[in-house]
Amino acid sequence: MSFPMPVSSTLASDYERVASAIAFIQSHHHHQPDLATIARHVHLSEHHFQKLFTRWAGVSPKRFVQLLTLENTKQRLTTTQSLLAVALDSGLSSPSRLHDLYVRFEAMTPADYRSGGAGLVISYGLHPTRFGTALIAQTDRGICNLLFCEPHDFRRDVDWLKQQWPQAEFQQQPEHTQSVADRLNQSLAGDNQQPLTVLVKGTNFQIQVWRALLTLPLGGLFTYQDIANRIDKPKAARAVGTAIGANPVGYLIPCHRVIRATGDIGGYRWGPLRKTVMLGWEAAQSPEDA
Template sequence: MHSAPRDEERITQAIRYLIQHAHNQPTLAQLASTLHLSEYHLQRLFTQWAGISPKRFLQQITLEAAKAGLQQGTALLPLAHELGLSGSSRLHDLFVTLEAMTPGEWRAGGASLPLHWSIEPSRFGPLLAASTPRGLCMLHFLPQPDAEQARLLLQLRWPQARLQHQPGSHQALLARLFQPLGPHDGQPLRLHVHGSNFQIQVWRALLTIPYGSLCSYGQLAQALGKPGAARAVGSAVGANPIAWLIPCHRVIRASGALGGYRWGENCKLSLLGWEAARQAEAADEDSTTPARHGIGTDAMA
């Protein structure tokens, strides 16, 4: 248990190195040397975390591929007229419906609104999850499972709500979140958020970015019919209150650089890496030969 945070940090470092040096196709030996790990330990740790080898991961996500796709205007979003519509949107194999609070509810700061919350462990660190009777209203990565910090965050956003700490109350939800390509039970996940009309519009658009895909702030603004509003779109993306489910981590700069992220660049790297690994794993499902995790000295296996 004590090694888990350290292992997560090493995986983040490995992902960062692979993205930054993808054009050189680094070997397993080079990656292991950079992280001061043995090749065997790195291969085992990476495969345990991602489900695939570093080499397979490298094939899935590279900085140059991201740049090329964005520069060529690759269609990563549905048509603009499909954005911002009410009803449900498909997010990997989960159905997500987004409901906005009324202006009156927003101005009242959630007065008399019952809001139950818990801090749950996740693959990417502690998660603060909070719900109203109408759906999930916050999913927030925390540096530490600090209940007092969590309560302050909730009070800042909903100063008049009736906060109820219910440990473990969101365990079932989190069990669904990080199994993106597996079967679902057909029940939609409801989100209950408050924001300006423009923020809500941007958050709905984020729900349409395909799993494992990337989009630039400019592309998102263009799809929303506001080509000159990339900066405003970026601000709305940064204000997203629902980590992972509203996938603001899939938005990067047109240059291919990661850009900012509300929960930190390392977390953004880990989320993108996890999605890339899941896609690679799904692509390998048809193979009848189990992957071998043996290591060569000159290339990653």
């Protein structure tokens, strides 16, 4: 296996600086650092940092931080429930319909699961995205993995990928997975866009949880208990958390939209900072902030 070329792009460097800035703000929140102090931390002038941040997020750094306060996340938990109730009252077959417009879910059959991916050809590549570098893998049936990672962890993550599909044929072909990265970096739900299909393997319980995650709209938030209720297993909130942590397709199956009932953002398979940045970006895309 050859090592990938270094991943570099405006998107990748923007994400790194935004994430570094948010981490700095969080760790110094008692001192409420001003824009100039934050800009110095990411080695930019105040003007260039403001411009970069607004280009990436669509809002100012100050507004972005406001969207991540505990009060705001609690309000978004309540608002999400109201939006879903309105969708159902409007006669939609499911509030996930909007998400279905750009992500189609396919689960492997039990026979496929047992075969370990025999007969599948999996293309994979490392790509810069709006939320950091991602290892993307797909078959002719759909995207089977999207893992956020660092370029220096590429070999380790590909080895993990091969363990998940031990009988599949693997081909390092980033040109085949580039279109997925392009959609992630632009608009999943753009005009005349064909839905992206995700192909996953998991237990029946995991599949139920991952399907439920597709009912979460952009900018919406649910709790682990909410997901347990949605799959009619109200006592399984802890097991839901475990299934969410095993989500094999980052962002497209939006496990980042599940937070603690307290409003605390909580953990994430690819790091709580990445989850924080994702949620802030999505909140900034809502009508009142776009």
